[in-house]
Amino acid sequence: MNLASNTPKFYELPPPPFKIFPAMQGDIPKIARIEAEAYPFPWSPGNFTDSMAAGYQVWVLRSGGTVAGYAVWMHVLDEAHLLNICVAPPYQNRGWGARLLRFIMALAWAGGARALFLEVRPSNGPARALYRRFRFRQIGVRKDYYPAAEGREAALVLYRELEETDGPDEAGGLGEEEE
Ligand SMILES: CC(C)(COP(=O)(O)OP(=O)(O)OC[C@H]1O[C@@H](n2cnc3c(N)ncnc32)[C@H](O)[C@@H]1OP(=O)(O)O)[C@@H](O)C(=O)NCCC(=O)NCCS
Secondary structure: OOHHHHOOOOOOOOOOOOEEEEOOHHHHHHHHHHHHHHOOOOOOHHHHHHHHHOOOEEEEEEEOOEEEEEEEEEEEOOEEEEEEEEEOHHHOOOOHHHHHHHHHHHHHHHOOOOEEEEEEOOOOHHHHHHHHHOOOEEEEEEEEEEEOOOOEEEEEEEEEEOOHHHOHHHHOOOOHHHO
8 A cells, every 4th residue: 555645635624612711811821822823913911911800801712722712802881892803823714703703792782782893904804804794884994003014004993783683592692501
């Protein structure tokens, strides 16, 4: 048997069955590692610690010891503001970002939010594709908002009204029954 010609170049494994959990302090090193891989201008580990200390919503996509993504958002009165959503590069473009965003919208709705705001770089094609799919609308531009390789880059401010159909009843629950 000619092993060399029979040896596959790779064998694609299915992604682990990630579920979404509240982040714990001990997740921060893993979150920070993903952040540094996924963004040219990453948040520091301290930004995540501060977000948790401030009582923001910080959630991770987890399977066993593997963290594949996370989201940070804050909830003020009837508005939610998405501060960070990120999927680790090896798991991107497989639907996890969409699952995270659907969960954020369901939990925000359940907590009384009726709109979700976020900022995105005009140059961030994958993120803009994600938000387009979820029918976010651009409502403004913040000039010189982000650091960039040369100078600064603007932020597009996106907005999405939340509806009953975004809530946990229609989105298939929030998963409490599985724990
Ligand atoms: C933005 C991000 C969270 C999307 O998560 P994801 O798991 O890759 O996205 P999904 O697989 O759920 O796909 C969502 C949409 O994005 C598109 N998309 C994902 N990766 C893409 C890529 N590399 N290029 C182009 N489009 C891409 C998908 O095609 C899909 O759009 P569609 O439904 O119209 O086909 C992820 O790319 C990421 O973590 N990026 C780095 C961090 C970041 O920029 N966060 C957003 C800050 S505002």
